Amino acid sequence: MLKDTYEAFKVTIEDKVAHIQMSRPEAMNTMNKAFWNELPEIVRTIDNNALARVIVISSTGKHFSAGMDTSVFTTPRPAADHDRFVMAEAFRLNVKAIQSSFNCMEEARVPVLFACHGAVIGGAIDMITAGDIRWCTKDAYFCIMEINIAMTADVGTFPRLQRYIPEGWVKELAYTGRKIDAAKAKEIGLVNDIYDTHEELIAGVMATAREIASKNPLAVTGSKVLINYGRDHTTAETLDYIGLWNTAMFPPPHMAEAFAARAEKREPVFPDLAPVRTEPM
Structure with missing residues (x-):
């Protein structure tokens, strides 16, 4: 069953709707090690035990999420007998483990809905594209940040994002690292609708979640x-x-x-x- 507390999330269930909130606003809800461990545990516990009929994921503070926490990149120094090829193989398995944290939402039997506000950056793009439906506030903006730090997005953006928006937009965002605002996100199909405030966003998404939960x-x-x-x-x-x-x-x-x-x-x-x-x- 669900734990009473989590480091990176707050979880409530009401009216057959589970509300998972990222709860590290002081760190812009960056995705630390606890995040990657707790998210699949929470989603799979809800889904496997049929604790809710819909999952809503939102965030707290000024921004939805600034993406990967740099602490995730810190790894112990390799032993002297481990060359770069051996370490590359281990890194590949670590990436697969992180990728599986988002697979849980796509694999869940119940719909996973996202309510986004403020910055939705880097790993947050990977995250929201693994869900079923997305909405945002008018102040939201979206950015595939990885190109700006000299790396390639690797947690799910590329295979998933092009299912929702045209390939040309995926490539422009991936190659340039530019951000798009809420209006453009709706225009190209990344989000279904835009709300003026965070309060209206949560109310609207929860209303849709309850409507879905009322169905068979x-x-x-x-x-x-x-x-x-x-x-x-x-x-x-x-x-x-x-x-x-x-x-x-x-x-x-x-x-x-x-x-x-x-x-x-x-x-x-x-x-x-x-x-x-x-x-x-």
């Missing part, structure tokens, strides 16, 4: 699975997979409850997703 959880997770599958496969392959999904999980009792609720002018009552086993049998 099996249908929501099915939609996420099939949309993501269709993104990576041909139309023919996706249609075949949709047929298999509905053959196995088409839910007449859930549909009957939806129709009855509409006729009786009440909210439908659907079962939550079942917890999944995470330990060996």
Whole structure:
């Protein structure tokens, strides 16, 4: 189950919506070592135990996140018998471990929604593109910062960002390190909408989250699975997979409850997703 406290996050669950807030505003919510360990733990605990039907991720302070904390780059000095090729192989595995921290959001059965404000920089771009839907405040700006510090973005920006915005924009942002404002982010499809204030942003995103949470959880997770599958496969392959999904999980009792609720002018009552086993049998 969830812990009472985390170093990098605050977590609350209400109305079947989990709200994960980055909670290091004094450090511009940079992604320190605790961040990379805690985020997948929190998301997977919520998802695996069916503690909520939707996850909302937001932040505190002036900025959403300034990206990777420099402390993550500090590693022990290699032993004398470890040459640069051996260390490069170890570095590759470390990068894969960091990448997996964001994979948890794409792999979650429930939708993951992002409410962004202020600076969304570097690793924060990697983070938000692993979610399902993004919104922001009018003061938000977005930047693939890695090129400005002489490196290539490596945690997920490139394979994911081009799913949401045109390739030309991905390349311009990646090659130049320029920032784009909220209006441009909406224009090119990175965010769905813009809010004037942080308070209005959170209220709006939470309202959408509650609306999603009121729907049949099996249908929501099915939609996420099939949309993501269709993104990576041909139309023919996706249609075949949709047929298999509905053959196995088409839910007449859930549909009957939806129709009855509409006729009786009440909210439908659907079962939550079942917890999944995470330990060996």
